[in-house]
Amino acid sequence: MKFILGSGSPRRKELLSHLGITPDAILPPDIDEEPKKGELPRPYCARLAREKAAAVAAGPDDLVLCADTTVALGRRILGKPRDAGEAAAFLTALGGRRHQVITAIALRRGDRLWTRESVSAVKMKRLSDMELNAYLQGGEWQGKAGAYAIQGAAGAFIPWISGSFTGIVGLPLAETAALLADAGWPVWRQA
């Protein structure tokens, strides 16, 4: 049996290491992340995590762990920005308001699938032109849902969260540990 991390996100690999897990393989899934017409953020995020888990090639006994992080502004889904212009639009829309960050995780072994979700609320301050431009120049927005990473410079824009910090970064550790326990993986085995 192999443990496969179905994710190209270095944050997810690092967070998983806190549970003492070094994956036997890292296989980033390649799926269409376009939301369906009228799809709401939470079901969208859960669907993507499931589809990622289904897309990773694995043996019948292998465990495959996948996740999806989605930023939701009301009913609006903010995925990974295509370019700096879209990142600027996302950050302008998020500034001065509360939004949600959803991370859905999916664990698959053969035909069996275990899933969980973490939902956090995040308040971002309204950004000045100087803050916005400096942040865009720093490049940390690339590849991040909602165009920011709380674990980097954008932490300075976020005075308040309610929920799971590790969930916002991309892999909620409490839910992940519980999911692994559901599947019979011994997270807290003694050395």
Ligand SMILES: Cc1cn([C@H]2C[C@H](O)[C@@H](COP(=O)(O)OP(=O)(O)OP(=O)(O)O)O2)c(=O)[nH]c1=O
């Ligand atoms: C909101 C937020 C997102 N993110 C990241 C986590 C995810 O990597 C990314 C959202 O994109 P995802 O599609 O969830 O993941 P990914 O494309 O990076 O990797 P994979 O599909 O291979 O697993 O945004 C942060 O690192 N910090 C944050 O504060």
